């Protein structure tokens with residue numbers, strides 16, 4: 163698959179349907195695959211943290227979740243055609259496995275959120291197999307039990323929704339112990355499916371302004387948002403060194 167190196171992170175230049183197809187192909191292989199969907203804030207974290215960068219670069223699929231990453235790919239002359247957000251890819255995968263029969267484990271969010279997400283999904287897709295649910299608040303000593311719970315559930319796909327970088331680190335730490343086919347770090351997706359968080363309306367997403375909508379709704383995000391201009395500047399100044407352009 164075609165990749166663009168953005169500040170040391172090798173992002174796949176896939177569209178949402180291509181990402182979903184690739185994940186469905188991964189289900190045919192009998193080993194766990196890791197899928198992450200970094201935005202510019204996460205790429206900035208990886209830029210400063212070699213260990214985390216290594217985790218991202220060992221993913222089986224890394225898609226651009228955020229207009230900042232799409233713009234960066236254009237600056238680096240390896241354009242990603244569209245934003246491939248984790249939530250959209252997660253929805254695409256659900257749509258496919260509801261027909262093909264693979265089962266899904268929902269892991270993450272506050273207590274109760276995964277169960278509401280399960281209920282909402284089963285209303286929309288009565289044939290979808292949900293292997294299990296578990297909230298995302300736990301102590302380090304609980305992790306072994308969580309791995310064993312997921313393995314016992316027989317799940318094929320796990321949505322790991324602990325926010326970044328926690329979810330990517332969790333997946334990387336346990337990948338070899340998990341008897342599943344696909345692990346996707348998809349942040350706040352369970353909150354959106356459960357209806358406990360709202361996604362920006364299409365207008366804002368289609369115009370590359372989701373970040374602005376989220377900022378209006380949650381002004382406390384301003385600190386996190388400052389990563390965006392820093393990211394743009396860093397790509398402009400140092401990007402070509404990494405991308406080989």
Ligand code: UDP
Pocket residue numbers: 270271272297298299300323324325326328348349350351352353
């Ligand atoms: N979350 C969790 N465990 C934690 C921290 C966060 O399950 O220890 C969940 C949180 O409840 C939310 C999700 O992770 O549902 C994503 O959080 P956030 O919106 O901060 O992450 P983003 O999607 O912006 O990366």
